[in-house]
Amino acid sequence: xxxxxxxxxxxxxxxxxxxxxxxxxxxxxxxxTIGLLGENGAGxxxxxxxxxxxxxxxxxxxxxxxxxxxKQPSEIKRKIGVLFGGETGLYDRLTARENxxxxxxxxxxxxHETKVRIDDLSKMFGMRDYLDRKVGGFSKGMRQKVAxxxxxxxxxxxxxxxxxxxxxxxxxxxxxxxxxxxxxxxxKTIIFSSHIMEEVSLLCDSVAMIHKxxxxxxxxxxxxxxxxxTKDLNYIFMSKLVRGDRHYAS
Amino acid sequence: xxxxxxxxxMKDSFRDRRTLLxxxxxxxxxxxxxxxxxxxLVSDGSDETYTLAVDQSIxxxxxxxxxxxGNIELITSDSPEEMVRxxxxxxxxxxxxxxxxxxxxxxxxxxxxxxxxFSQNASILMNMVTxxxxxxxxxxxxxxxxxxxxxxSMIEPFxxxxxxxxxxxxxxxxxxMLIPLILSxxxxxxxxxxxxxxxxxxxxxxxxxxxxxxxxxxxxxxTAKWLTIASIGTITGIITLAVVILEIFLxxxxxxxxxxxxDNAVPVIAAALLTTVMFAMFTATLLMIASIAGKTVKExxxxxxxxxMISIFPLMIITGIGxxxxxxxxxxxxxxxxxxxLKELSFGIVDVQHILLMAGSNLLCVVIAFVVGRVMxxxxxxxxx
Numbered sequence: 094x095x096x097x098x099x100x101x102x103x104x105x106x107x108x109x110x111x112x113x114x115x116x117x118x119x120x121x122x123x124x125x126t127i128g129l130l131g132e133n134g135a136g137x138x139x140x141x142x143x144x145x146x147x148x149x150x151x152x153x154x155x156x157x158x159x160x161x162x163x164k165q166p167s168e169i170k171r172k173i174g175v176l177f178g179g180e181t182g183l184y185d186r187l188t189a190r191e192n193x194x195x196x197x198x199x200x201x202x203x204x205h206e207t208k209v210r211i212d213d214l215s216k217m218f219g220m221r222d223y224l225d226r227k228v229g230g231f232s233k234g235m236r237q238k239v240a241x242x243x244x245x246x247x248x249x250x251x252x253x254x255x256x257x258x259x260x261x262x263x264x265x266x267x268x269x270x271x272x273x274x275x276x277x278x279x280x281k282t283i284i285f286s287s288h289i290m291e292e293v294s295l296l297c298d299s300v301a302m303i304h305k306x307x308x309x310x311x312x313x314x315x316x317x318x319x320x321x322x323t324k325d326l327n328y329i330f331m332s333k334l335v336r337g338d339r340h341y342a343s
Numbered sequence: 344x345x346x347x348x349x350x351x352x353m354k355d356s357f358r359d360r361r362t363l364l365x366x367x368x369x370x371x372x373x374x375x376x377x378x379x380x381x382x383x384l385v386s387d388g389s390d391e392t393y394t395l396a397v398d399q400s401i402x403x404x405x406x407x408x409x410x411x412x413g414n415i416e417l418i419t420s421d422s423p424e425e426m427v428r429x430x431x432x433x434x435x436x437x438x439x440x441x442x443x444x445x446x447x448x449x450x451x452x453x454x455x456x457x458x459x460x461f462s463q464n465a466s467i468l469m470n471m472v473t474x475x476x477x478x479x480x481x482x483x484x485x486x487x488x489x490x491x492x493x494x495x496s497m498i499e500p501f502x503x504x505x506x507x508x509x510x511x512x513x514x515x516x517x518x519x520m521l522i523p524l525i526l527s528x529x530x531x532x533x534x535x536x537x538x539x540x541x542x543x544x545x546x547x548x549x550x551x552x553x554x555x556x557x558x559x560x561x562x563x564x565x566t567a568k569w570l571t572i573a574s575i576g577t578i579t580g581i582i583t584l585a586v587v588i589l590e591i592f593l594x595x596x597x598x599x600x601x602x603x604x605x606d607n608a609v610p611v612i613a614a615a616l617l618t619t620v621m622f623a624m625f626t627a628t629l630l631m632i633a634s635i636a637g638k639t640v641k642e643x644x645x646x647x648x649x650x651x652m653i654s655i656f657p658l659m660i661i662t663g664i665g666x667x668x669x670x671x672x673x674x675x676x677x678x679x680x681x682x683x684x685l686k687e688l689s690f691g692i693v694d695v696q697h698i699l700l701m702a703g704s705n706l707l708c709v710v711i712a713f714v715v716g717r718v719m720x721x722x723x724x725x726x727x728x
Contacts, residue, residue: 142727145556147556147723148723148727170557173556174556175552175553177552181549181550181552182548183548183550184355185548186355186359187351187358191351195351196553198344198347199554199558201558243553
């Protein structure tokens with residue numbers, strides 16, 4: 094479903110050059126849920142943005158559902174839904190429904206399709222009571238639900254979440270976790286970045302750990318637990334980072 | 344698709360109180376203030392009554408001359424200057440106690456006129472008093488020449504008759520500066536909040552990423568957003584023009600006398616609307632670039648400030664140039680040509696060649712600036728937060 098081959102991303106200006114990703118390679122099968130782990134600035138968001146065709150890799154290739162991110166971004170965009178941050182990407186002066194209708198129109202959904210989809214999503218997230226209220230007055234949890242609904246409005250096969258529960262309360266985080274379970278049942282392919290190990294171990298089949306732009310581990314959680322001899326993902330993550338740092342030092 | 348984005352952007356912009364305030368309310372307030380200020384500026388003061396303090400020694404000829412002015416109220420006082428200082432009179436006129444005798448004897452005499460020449464009303468009064476004193480002086484000179492057996496024509500061999508080139512009311516020159524100045528500032532100020540919000544605002548709120556994740560191509564996004572800024576600028580411009588013209592007709596006397604649309608009202612209005620649209624498009628493109636360059640709304644507004652103030656420079660250039668001195672070059676320089684075209688229109692001149700030059704040069708600049716904006720918008724560093 095997603096093939097990442099030798100991807101390197103450099104951000105350059107006249108004075109500085111920062112390599113955000115270094116020769117990253119891994120593949121994600123249809124229906125898999127991948128947790129992307131790494132410290133702040135490790136390169137998680139850059140990788141997600143590259144998969145989402147928002148930025149171009151400096152080297153390497155990414156194919157999503159058989160389409161190249163560089164050559165066929167439009168085809169990929171129709172198949173992918175992205176949520177950067179838990180509550181972003183909404184127009185405060187529009188109602189929740191107007192936000193959803195607008196994005197549906199951008200994805201080329203007909204009026205009937207849009208109506209059906211909004212009905213389904215508002216039922217799924219319990220948004221009916223505030224669907225026709227302006228988003229500007231919403232709580233974080235309400236905004237998050239609308240943002241997720243916007244991400245799913247075109248019923249994408251692949252969904253990318255960038256730290257979706259950061260800053261959310263327990264109730265809102267639980268709503269997100271239930272949603273991921275439901276999307277998994279529907280056979281969607283999901284990649285999400287997170288700092289919360291408990292969330293990753295609960296929701297993901299596999300993990301990709303990125304440290305200073307390099308992929309330090311990629312594999313299923315089961316294999317990881319077996320090879321490390323523990324199910325403490327937090328401990329495993331920290332030890333991987335320490336090993337990664339020793340590797341750089343040597 | 345483009346229409347969908349445009350409709351959403353317009354709806355979103357007009358739900359922003361700042362847009363409503365700056366597009367509709369501010370032009371009305373700003374226009375009213377400026378129109379009334381200019382009306383006051385060109386007023387000859389005939390409706391006002393001015394208080395002049397005089398002493399007992401004032402000659403009867405001067406008194407009757409001042410009374411004939413019709414709007415000068417005389418207050419007699421032993422100390423006229425004191426009356427001015429206390430604010431009870433605008434100016435003071437004092438004469439030497441022996442003034443009349445000295446004049447009759449042909450000896451040097453002095454009249455003292457005191458007032459604050461920085462005050463508009465005091466200045467008007469002092470001019471009127473000077474006129475009366477000059478007339479009195481001329482009468483005395485004529486009497487003395489006659490007594491000496493000399494004809495008055497000896498010292499006045501010819502009369503200077505100064506005529507205005509244009510038959511139009513001279514106040515039309517003020518209108519020719521007032522309207523484009525107000526129009527250009529109003530368009531810049533009116534379109535500025537939406538422009539900042541549509542690119543920098545979207546980056547700041549991260550809605551830009553959500554937009555870029557849709558299959559809509561960036562050119563469509565850019566065009567729809569530019570069209571929104573240009574439309575808001577045009578709406579502001581049209582409201583401004585309508586408010587200015589209505590206020591001139593309803594609230595002023597002198598400016599109304601100068602503004603005559605009866606001869607060729609339709610072409611003048613059509614050309615003024617075209618000029619408004621052209622300037623709104625030009626401004627929208629510059630504001631769009633400023634907004635793409637800004638990472639936040641605040642930063643974009645800082646970049647946009649010079650754009651909204653850009654009309655000050657042409658105003659300084661055009662103020663001293665007569666309508667007959669305008670060349671094709673004046674109609675080919677963007678922003679300046681808004682002033683030159685509207686100057687011609689204020690004089691009732693509809694020159695198709697000049698209008699085409701103005702439209703063509705503005706369109707060319709819009710296209711060039713739009714291409715710059717497009718190049719920026721296609722680069723990740725300008726669109727990603």
